Amino acid sequence: NAGVTQTPKFQVLKTGQSMTLQCAQDMNHEYMSWYRQDPGMGLRLIHYSVGAGITDQGEVPNGYNVSRSTTEDFPLRLLSAAPSQTSVYFCASSYTTGGGDTQYFGPGTRLTVL
Amino acid sequence: AQTVTQSQPEMSVQEAETVTLSCTYDTSESDYYLFWYKQPPSRQMILVIRQEAYKQQNATENRFSVNFQKAAKSFSLKISDSQLGDAAMYFCAYGNSGYALNFGKGTSLLVTP
Numbered sequence: 001n002a003g004v005t006q007t008p009k010f011q012v013l014k015t016g017q018s019m020t021l022q023c024a025q026d027m028n029h030e031y032m033s034w035y036r037q038d039p040g041m042g043l044r045l046i047h048y049s050v051g052a053g054i055t056d057q058g059e060v061p062n063g064y065n066v067s068r069s070t071t072e073d074f075p076l077r078l079l080s081a082a083p084s085q086t087s088v089y090f091c092a093s094s095y096t097t098g099g100g101d102t103q104y105f106g107p108g109t110r111l112t113v114l
Numbered sequence: 115a116q117t118v119t120q121s122q123p124e125m126s127v128q129e130a131e132t133v134t135l136s137c138t139y140d141t142s143e144s145d146y147y148l149f150w151y152k153q154p155p156s157r158q159m160i161l162v163i164r165q166e167a168y169k170q171q172n173a174t175e176n177r178f179s180v181n182f183q184k185a186a187k188s189f190s191l192k193i194s195d196s197q198l199g200d201a202a203m204y205f206c207a208y209g210n211s212g213y214a215l216n217f218g219k220g221t222s223l224l225v226t227p
Contacts, residue, residue: 042205042218043205048214049213050213107156108157
């Protein structure tokens with residue numbers, strides 16, 4: 001199993017550009033989530049999904065869009081990048097039952113918006 | 115909303131010694147899970163240990179153990195026989211939804227030879 005994979009690992013954008021961060025998991029997890037990590041702030045939840053076709057907002061959703069058309073994939077879209085979105089982004093997945101809320105994380109994407 | 119507080123931004127320990135990282139949390143739930151994750155410079159989030167709130171017995175994983183005090187809402191991590199490879203950022207996290215965790219701000223652990 002590859003676990004949770006994310007692409008790209010690094011990205012530089014200009015203000016106003018759009019892009020999609022890719023996330024995929026091969027563990028057949030129903031739950032998937034996106035977090036951002038800023039210095040001194042820990043990880044904060046952006047959006048999450050409890051199954052294909054079902055998404056919802058987390059703590060810091062503004063400026064981001066998600067969709068979940070398959071169980072495996074959960075892309076995060078930046079609609080119009082802003083310098084405040086410079087951060088490290090993590091995708092995570094978890095079991096619906098029996099997993100005790102354990103989240104499995106991808107390697108992260110470091111995004112810089114100029 | 116549940117909050118997780120790590121009051122030690124930085125800690126230092128000598129190799130082979132023991133160090134304890136502190137974490138407190140706030141919740142009105144009775145069933146939940148608590149975690150410690152390690153983040154080395156590679157930035158990969160690595161699960162260190164997990165505690166179920168309904169279990170009174172403290173979780174242990176090799177050199178890592180926790181002191182879980184449910185009434186005090188305290189969840190500290192003890193690292194015994196510290197090794198250079200233990201140097202990392204450590205995050206305490208709370209979960210009861212299945213799809214997301216609430217994280218503390220982290221404690222940076224330095225291990226000196």
